[in-house]
Amino acid sequence: MQLYNTLSAEERAQLIDEAGKQRLTLSFYAYAKIPNPKQFRDELFIAWNALDALGRIYVAHEGINAQMSIPEENLAAFRETLEVYDFMKGIRLNEAVEHDDHSFLKLTIKVRHKIVADGLNDETFDVTNKGIHLKAKEFNSLLEDPNTIVVDFRNHYESEVGHFEGAITPDVETFRESLPIINEKLQDFKEDKNLLMYCTGGIRCEKASAYFKHQGFKNVYQLEGGIIEYTRQIKEENIESKFIGKNFVFDHRLGERITEDIVSQCHQCGKPCDNHTNCANEGCHLLFIQCDECKAAMENCCSAECQDIIHLPLAEQIKLRKGVQVGNKIFRKGKSEALKFKKSGELPKKALAKAEKNIRQKISIKKVLLGKAEHYYTKSKIAQFLLENGEINIGDKVLISGPTTGEQKFNITEIFANGEACETAKAGDQITFPVPFRVRLSDKLFKILS
Ligand SMILES: [Zn+2]
Ligand SMILES: [Zn+2]
Structure with a gap:
C-alpha cells in the first residue's frame, strides 16, 4: 500500500x-x-x-x-x-x-501537534464559544459602521500585500503574539465596539474570536471562510471588494490578486510592488518583496552578500551553510537589515499604484485535452487527430503542444470529421483540420477554455 x-x-x-x-x-x-x-x-x-x-x-x-x-x-x-x-x-x-x-x-x-501553530493554551478558554460568522455582504456593512474595529489576524508579510481598508495589521510574526497585543490595544473598547476579525481561510479567527470573548469582548464577529470565501462571494454576487491588493497564499504563486491595487513596496528600491520572492541564495531563502528591475539587478537575491554567494561553486556554498543558523532568518520572513523598504505595522490606507492589466493574463491558460495527433499531410498542411474527449467547433481556440512543436495556439477555421466537412466534431471522431505549422505524432490537442 x-x-x-x-x-x-x-x-x-x-x-x-x-x-x-x-x-x-x-x-x-x-x-x-x-x-x-x-x-x-x-x-x-x-x-x-x-x-x-x-x-x-x-x-x-x-x-x-x-x-x-x-x-x-x-x-x-x-x-x-x-x-x-x-x-x-x-x-x-x-x-x-x-x-x-x-x-x-x-x-x-x-x-502535527496542532492544525495551526497558534501557540495557544486552549485549556484556558472555551474554543467552542466563538464569534458570529459573517458573509461578505454583512462583513462589508459592519466595516462601514463607525463603531467597528477591524483586525487582520495574519502575519506581517501577508497583510503587507493586501488587507481590508482601515484594518489594524499587527506587526507580528506569529498568531499567538498578536492576541495579547490586540487585547491590550483595545482594552477600553470591550463593551461597546464591534470587534471584526478576518484571516486567510477563517481558521485563525475561529480560535481568536473565542479568545477575545473570553477576554471580555462583547461584540465579536469573524469573516466566515476568511478572505478566500469573501473573494468568492464578492465575485459571485458582484459586491464591491473592500479588501485591497493581493491575498497571500502559501503555494508557489505566493499570492492571488483580488483588486488591481498595489499597497506595498519593493523592499529594495521602494517602488510600488507586491510580488513576493525567496532569496536565490539557498542558504538564505529570505521571503521578501522584489520588483522586476531589482530582481534582474540583484539576480533574485536579498543582498549583495547573498549575490556574492550564489556565484561561488556549489561545494563552497554548501560549506558556508554548515553551522550557520538560517532558520531564524527564514521564519522572520522578510525582516532583514538589508531591506531598506520593508515596512509593517502601519500600512498605507490607499493603494500606491495599480497593477497592469496583463497580470491576470499571466495566469496559466485553462485548457482541456481533446486528443492526440495521428498524422500530418505535408503538402496541404493538414493535421489528423483522434478526438478522445469533449468536442471541437469551428471558431474554437486550440493549443497544440509537444516536445518539438512547443506550444502553438490558433483558431480552428475548418473541420473534417471522419472525412466529412462539419461545424462540430465529437469524441470518437477522427478529425482533420488545417494547421499553420508542422504537427508531430507525439503532439496533443487542447481546447483553450478562457
Ligand atoms: Zn525594486
Ligand atoms: Zn539572501
Missing part, C-alpha cells in the same frame, strides 16, 4: 500537463476530536492519492487543515471521502479564485 509520494515535483508537473485536466484549488479545515491522527492521516492519503489529489494537509488530535488541488472531475468523489467522517459532513470547501494547475505538486499529509 502506497502511503507516501513517489513522484518528484517535475515528474508531477509533467503528468498534470499531459493529463490536461482542469484542476481546482481548494482549502478547508475542521476542529474535531481525532483519537488516532496517524491512522486518520493514512486513510486520507490512500483515498486522496487514488483521486489524484495534491496538497499540503495537517492533521492533529484537534482536527484537520488542508490546502489542496484536485481534478475538477473528481470533486464529487473527493466530497465523498470527507462525508465518511461525521465531523466533515457538509463541510464548506473554500475554492480559490484563480486556479493554477501547478498550485501543488505533491500530496503531503503531516501529523
Whole structure:
C-alpha cells in the first residue's frame, strides 16, 4: 500500500500537463476530536492519492487543515471521502479564485501537534464559544459602521500585500503574539465596539474570536471562510471588494490578486510592488518583496552578500551553510537589515499604484485535452487527430503542444470529421483540420477554455 509520494515535483508537473485536466484549488479545515491522527492521516492519503489529489494537509488530535488541488472531475468523489467522517459532513470547501494547475505538486499529509501553530493554551478558554460568522455582504456593512474595529489576524508579510481598508495589521510574526497585543490595544473598547476579525481561510479567527470573548469582548464577529470565501462571494454576487491588493497564499504563486491595487513596496528600491520572492541564495531563502528591475539587478537575491554567494561553486556554498543558523532568518520572513523598504505595522490606507492589466493574463491558460495527433499531410498542411474527449467547433481556440512543436495556439477555421466537412466534431471522431505549422505524432490537442 502506497502511503507516501513517489513522484518528484517535475515528474508531477509533467503528468498534470499531459493529463490536461482542469484542476481546482481548494482549502478547508475542521476542529474535531481525532483519537488516532496517524491512522486518520493514512486513510486520507490512500483515498486522496487514488483521486489524484495534491496538497499540503495537517492533521492533529484537534482536527484537520488542508490546502489542496484536485481534478475538477473528481470533486464529487473527493466530497465523498470527507462525508465518511461525521465531523466533515457538509463541510464548506473554500475554492480559490484563480486556479493554477501547478498550485501543488505533491500530496503531503503531516501529523502535527496542532492544525495551526497558534501557540495557544486552549485549556484556558472555551474554543467552542466563538464569534458570529459573517458573509461578505454583512462583513462589508459592519466595516462601514463607525463603531467597528477591524483586525487582520495574519502575519506581517501577508497583510503587507493586501488587507481590508482601515484594518489594524499587527506587526507580528506569529498568531499567538498578536492576541495579547490586540487585547491590550483595545482594552477600553470591550463593551461597546464591534470587534471584526478576518484571516486567510477563517481558521485563525475561529480560535481568536473565542479568545477575545473570553477576554471580555462583547461584540465579536469573524469573516466566515476568511478572505478566500469573501473573494468568492464578492465575485459571485458582484459586491464591491473592500479588501485591497493581493491575498497571500502559501503555494508557489505566493499570492492571488483580488483588486488591481498595489499597497506595498519593493523592499529594495521602494517602488510600488507586491510580488513576493525567496532569496536565490539557498542558504538564505529570505521571503521578501522584489520588483522586476531589482530582481534582474540583484539576480533574485536579498543582498549583495547573498549575490556574492550564489556565484561561488556549489561545494563552497554548501560549506558556508554548515553551522550557520538560517532558520531564524527564514521564519522572520522578510525582516532583514538589508531591506531598506520593508515596512509593517502601519500600512498605507490607499493603494500606491495599480497593477497592469496583463497580470491576470499571466495566469496559466485553462485548457482541456481533446486528443492526440495521428498524422500530418505535408503538402496541404493538414493535421489528423483522434478526438478522445469533449468536442471541437469551428471558431474554437486550440493549443497544440509537444516536445518539438512547443506550444502553438490558433483558431480552428475548418473541420473534417471522419472525412466529412462539419461545424462540430465529437469524441470518437477522427478529425482533420488545417494547421499553420508542422504537427508531430507525439503532439496533443487542447481546447483553450478562457
Ligand atoms: Zn525594486
Ligand atoms: Zn539572501
